[in-house]
Amino acid sequence: MGTGAAAGTFAGLGGFDAELTPLIGRRADTARIARLLSGARLVTLSGTGGVGKTRLALRVAADAARSAFPDGVYVAELADLRDPELLASSVLGTLDVANPGHPGADAAAVLAARLRERRALLVLDNCEHLVDACARLTDALLRAAPGLRVLATSRQPLGIPGEQVFPVEPLPVPDARAGHGLRDLNGNPAVALFVDRAAAVLPGFTLTRPDAAAVAELVRRLDGLPFAIELAAARIRSLTPQEILERLTDRFALLTGGSSVAADRQRTLRALIDWSHELCTGRERLLWARASVFRGGFDLESLERVCADAELPPAALLDALDGLVARSIVNCRHVQGRSRYHMLETVREYGHQRLAASNSLDALRGRHRDRYAELTARAGREWFGPRQVDWFTRLRLDHPNLRAALGFCLERPGQARAGLALAVSPRHYWMTAGLLSEGRHWLSQLLAADHAQDGGDGDSGGDGDGTAGPDAAVRVHARVTDTYLRILQGDPDADVRQALAACEAAAEQGGHRRESAWVWHHHGILAVWREDYASAAELFARARTEFRALGCLDAALECRVKFAIAHACGGEAAVAEEACGEVEAAARTHGESWLHGMALLARALLALRADAPADATTHARAAIARLRPFQDWWDVAMCVEVIAWSTRDDPRRTARLLGVLHLLWESLGGRLGAAPFMRAQHLRLDAAVREALGSAAFDREFRRGARATVDEAMAHVLDDPAGVPGLTKRESQVAELVAEGLTNKDIAARLTIAQRTAENHVERILGKLGLASRTQLAVWTYEQRGGPARGPRRRGPAERSPAD
Template sequence: MGAFVGLGGELTSLIGRRTETARIARLLSGARLVTLSGVGGVGKTRLALRVAADAARSAFPDGVYVVELAALRDPEQLAPSVLGTLDVANPGRPGADATAALVARLCERRALLVLDNCEHLIDACARLVDALLRAAPGLRVLATSRQPLGIAGEHVFPVEPLPVPAADQGHGVRALSDNPAVALFTDRAAAVLPGFTVTESDAAAVAELVRRLDGLPFAIELAAARIRSLTPHEILERLTDRFALLTGGSRVAADRQRTLRALIDWSHELCTERERLLWARASVFRGGFDLESLERVCADAELPPAALLDTLDALVVKSIVNCRHESGRARYHMLETVREYGHERLAASGSLDAIRRRHRDRYAELTARAGQEWFGPRQVDWFTRLRLDHPNLRAALEFCLERPGQARSGLALAVSPRHYWITAGLLSEGRRWLSRLLAADHAQHHGDDAAGPGAALRVQAQVTDTYLGMLQGDPESDVRRALATCEAAARRGGHRRESAWVGHHHGILAIWNEDFADAAELFVRARAEFRAQGCLDAALECRVKFAIAHAYGGDVAAADEACGEVEAAARAHDESWLHGMALLARALLARRADAPVDAIKNARAAIARLRPFHDWWDVAMCVEVIAWSTQDAPRRAARLLGVLHMLWESVGGRLGSAPFMRAQHVRFEAAVREALPTAAFDREFRRGARATVDEAMAYVLDDAAGVPGLTRRESQVAELVAEGLTNKDIAARLTIAQRTAENHVERILGKLGFTSRTQLAVWAYERRAEPAGS
């Protein structure tokens, strides 16, 4: 085994990096220069040292040498410092002589040189490494730096933060047990508070804590050190000022590795003035941004548009900004820690308010354009873009609430496009914004809700708020009172379009009360008004609701004719959402005609149209039709009932089904319960209810999709457990690591609510015995 020179053994365990170490080792076996790049505190040094220690055992017979550069300031001392690590007997040579000595020492050796923390000496490191690699063919270099060295032959390995629990996953102890960020927090907290473990009472707080710390190992370790005097809940509460909270690193560490602020200060010092300015200004964005938005918000005479792209690229290179390709566009992100640091700098500069106003104006422009182009070929694109920029919409709405006189601008943001809150499945959030903005607008304009500038906008917001309440399941009496208030305001101000929407909403209430004839008439009147106003999309929406009313309980021929009209218009305009609603009406017609195959086909086609909008309200109605058409397969029907429960929970209201479907839903569930033993029904229902949306949709759309809640690989592993295979056998059969097989089995047990492999084996055996399609 070769020498391992430069640093001693590890003092703490490396958690959650097994995949990365294996990938870096493979990369290093073929590349002569590998640079681990990433933001400060992400764990580049620890990864490099682990890879180097593993490599020292076999791959480099002439030694592994680690050179720590953080404390070095003079580029002229770089080569002598490296030489000092390799040859402690002859240190102190001048730069040129040291480089020559290094070449002589390494030219015929198979060795690994680890250069740790190169970013502040990037040019000198690049020159030295280039010279050494050219002269020493057996040499490999592993560098860590916040930016690549930028020389020929370099392979850059971006080091990402640790994975954190998803915001929408369960936060029990079992659900968090295999999460690397939680494991790191637990390990480091136990080191300062012996016996510490994550309990059910604080699991959600720990999950949120590591999520808000971006999975950044250094920040997590500093937070864990606070467990001596604070609970996880208290640490989370104080994270509003993370730079004051996260201090107290190792006393023997470099100054910049003792506090979170010092760590980010180091990155800031390495930036040019223009890069610092863009960093600060870009901090107004939440959740990411694209180049066009960055240019609109951040560019001016001080930061010219022509220089912005190069400046942004420099921040990407220096790991301040991350770039990803999402939905065909480049989007940029900052870790929340990095963003908050920039936000502090922006506030200190005195230009925070001006930049936030530009940010608000940018997203007001985007939402207005989305509203104008909603009905047409860009509908899905606009929805996707708004979903990606939803955190920025929130930030813009916050600005409108915080600044006097801006509430009406906030209302314009909140109601365009009209159906965003509905199709995005954000009913509760939409109502919160609308109610707060309406209250602020009322105070600013002395309650004038009928006439004057912007009055139509206020009425539109009131009508939208009322409709969201309907969809959440507000009591009908409350909804009717709110609609009456909206109608009175619309009539006083002559706002005919809003009056038509009130009529549409009354039509929805009539459907829910199974008064299909009245519903159809209300939709006819509203449609006529929308057509008179030139609102084609609204007119077609009334037409498709007319079709649904008749498909469920009225004139079949009228429903069929209306479906055809909406489908033709949707195809002509390359529109998706109304097309999906027309297919839902077709599914209801097929169900009414006792044609379950056609009902399922049309409902699935509707889901394919509606799913890109995250319109879980209408998707749930489609799943309802599919479930009703699956009654001869009670186990599958029970799972679909569980999926329905999950979907209605995700909508965030008080409904368990669409109101006009409720009676049939209750009868159907009773029939399925009667067809199955109680334990079997509960088990299948639970599997559907615990599935993620993607897993549930895979099951709904494909009979062969597997078990809701289990991935295809997990279903495969479950079958092998039933065959009696051990984890080692499963790993060999599937050509995966034994630890991976163990993780699969643990996740399967957790998802299915089992505690032993025997229970899992019995369950898998029972599934094999089920009739096809059950």
């Protein structure tokens, strides 16, 4: 954050005010900026308001004053300067030089003359509102004074030749998926800043276990912005961390009362962002407000579809977006060669308040909903094909936007049916993304709202017909999907049977043949659960016949692969082999991945049944490679179960695999600890390994698996003894270049290595991370930069519901 200090000069102990509070979490940044400054004559620290540009610049300048700039370090604080004609005079005043009495060119000439022979550093702090004038003056001074270097802070770069821009990011915040151990939290920069500033206003304050979860969530909600965190910490005089968190719904009202010696614009969070807003053009302000309907990020196509209109046509929108990026209001990152944009939540919320005040919020949210309804419908149509993984990846990136669109449908009267259509297309999304509980949440809420909006004539539980209207199939399909999610989470057999009976009655009454076929498929799943494999195979075959008649090839093949699994577990092996071959051939023809993985799982079960552990392990690992990109932890867990049985001669390894299984099933949020038809053998394996190792050794290895990260767990499953907590330095470089959209040839040229070496790096990274494509690697790399990465995790008591 800015300090609000007056202009000054300092060297050694003299001149400039000493820091009154420690700079926390910026050691690596200061080192990188110092290196940039040693090689470039102009370095600009850019970033949003409150991110800490001024503090960082002053620390770098103070460190450099001791050795690199014998003729002085001069700091010009420009925040309160409004007239660009007075810029040179104001900077000249920092050199302790008499003002020549005339603004403009005379002051600039004197300034250039004074600096011409000096090896000095000039810090221009808060240039954003005078960016053109600062650019002209800086360019002139650097040309006139070869020994001069300039360190600028600005919410947008100066844009002159030779400028090196260093984006100042918010402080890292605790991983939402991790626990709240005090040691880890105290080592987190954002938490450390909160604790330090809280202790300054409430002596003796330390992080305690009861406060840990609230403080971790608080700094996450504040985006790691140092200024916002300091304002929140100041509230510790009268509120507990939990009470601060609960009142953060209106963060601009809560976060007031900064330092009494700070500039007015730095006294409250709103004032700080008001400062950025005032610097924007009218169209930039309009786009800032409109873009606030997006959650978690957006691409250019979605921004144009939602935000462009006669008032803000596409060409003007692109210019406004470029301006917001330049001013650090919107951040831009590249994912697989395409731009993706996002705003810090604090900045987004400010824009959202402006949008709400304009009375156009509902219209924008409706257009936002329509955009994501269009995207999900298209994903559903193209799911069975070569873009399957790409579509899943895109939907995962846009999951916060899907939530926002579903929330709009739930909140607005008459929109529940549209929400149901959004929630069931594509059908597999909730099942393959580890989102079973959230899928159930949305479907159950929307079904209830749709029932209420129909005046109780719709059927939410078996009463009434539920089939009236041209889009009644959407409601029936939603009920069938909701029931399937209940099955996958292990709801009681009697409950799901009753629900399926109601679904079947509604489908038959309305003549919805596709929904009837899915009901038969779901009954087949329940038959497998009961180990009634003959009935399961018959049901899958019946559903497949109907799907083929309807032209639903992907659904027909899904029933075929489930048919193969039923026979692999308790039927005819030759029939299962034939079905696997048929599914694999179709998957290869269409470039499909998920069903191919399921066919490999069926082969693994066949090999396990034939007592061929090596083949079972090979097929199971190949299946995981296909299934993991979809985060299909349900089917991955069955693969891990096969591998655990196949390695039972190594009890330590098996115990750890059992721990991984615990992690996977817990992440699904249901009642299951194993696939129901595998439960008996799972318990036998658990008992045998426990007896072989002894309880203490078993528990130790089990915990290693259960407490692993998803990368570490999958590394153990895939027999990578080194684990995958991360990549080597070179592999990280390659991953970043893949994320930028570079080909192997481009990567080889950039890193001065052979193209084959680049290819080997990419292949090794994909294998190490258990990914199947460069697109998935690009998304993984994006998430490592700070985006939320999904995966199995242990759920803590503080976890909120999907709607929170």
